[in-house]
Amino acid sequence: MKLFWSPQTRASRAVWILEEAGVEYALERIDIRSPERKDSMEFRNASPMGKVPALIDGDVSMSESAAIALYVADRYCPGTLAPALDDASRGKFLYWIMYTPAVIEPAMSETYNKIEANHVSHGWGDFDLMIRTLEDALTDRDWLLGSSFSAADVMVGSSVVFLRRFEMLPESEVLNNYADRCLQRPAYQKALALDAS
Ligand SMILES: N[C@@H](CCC(=O)N[C@@H](CS)C(=O)NCC(=O)O)C(=O)O
Numbered sequence: 001m002k003l004f005w006s007p008q009t010r011a012s013r014a015v016w017i018l019e020e021a022g023v024e025y026a027l028e029r030i031d032i033r034s035p036e037r038k039d040s041m042e043f044r045n046a047s048p049m050g051k052v053p054a055l056i057d058g059d060v061s062m063s064e065s066a067a068i069a070l071y072v073a074d075r076y077c078p079g080t081l082a083p084a085l086d087d088a089s090r091g092k093f094l095y096w097i098m099y100t101p102a103v104i105e106p107a108m109s110e111t112y113n114k115i116e117a118n119h120v121s122h123g124w125g126d127f128d129l130m131i132r133t134l135e136d137a138l139t140d141r142d143w144l145l146g147s148s149f150s151a152a153d154v155m156v157g158s159s160v161v162f163l164r165r166f167e168m169l170p171e172s173e174v175l176n177n178y179a180d181r182c183l184q185r186p187a188y189q190k191a192l193a194l195d196a197s
Pocket residue numbers: 008009010011032049050051052053063064065066101
């Protein structure tokens with residue numbers, strides 16, 4: 001398996017899920033910040049927009065961090081990092097896997113860029129609704145699906161940590177404790193250590 005990666009990007013989510021899954025992979029660094037960057041065909045096939053993370057696993061070639069988290073969990077850790085297809089928690093799992101790209105990131109960008117919210121017509125609601133929904137989901141439980149950690153926590157947990165780093169996370173014991181729990185996971189620590197290398 002090969003992961004196209006760049007430090008301090010959304011590629012850390014892909015490292016986190018691969019480490020949770022305990023699979024072997026090689027990293028290929030993409031220097032996204034270099035104006036002289038020339039992408040290989042292999043990378044562009046996996047990531048048509050030229051964005052990291054992207055993954056190659058045999059004949060599978062793909063990008064989008066949520067898609068990669070779902071793929072790795074389903075392919076290598078069904079029943080643990082991803083509920084089985086016929087498990088009742090599968091619906092909630094898919095909801096939370098999508099929550100980062102569909103709700104958290106657009107709401108975050110909107111607020112960060114001071115764009116006027118319109119919680120009815122914008123599919124992500126607005127920043128406060130996004131935070132409230134997360135807080136409700138994590139009150140009295142360690143992980144989004146309850147007591148067991150899943151790939152959905154990789155997506156949402158990395159986003160909550162990111163919100164805190166950008167000083168956008170409101171005073172919330174529930175969300176701060178969740179971010180701390182995520183940061184204690186050795187697989188996430190490995191991803192963050194790579195970012196710092
Ligand atoms: N929705 C994508 C976003 C990926 C993305 O925006 N990656 C950024 C780094 S965090 C990137 O590769 N930017 C370089 C570029 O667009 O050329 C995902 O979640 O994987």
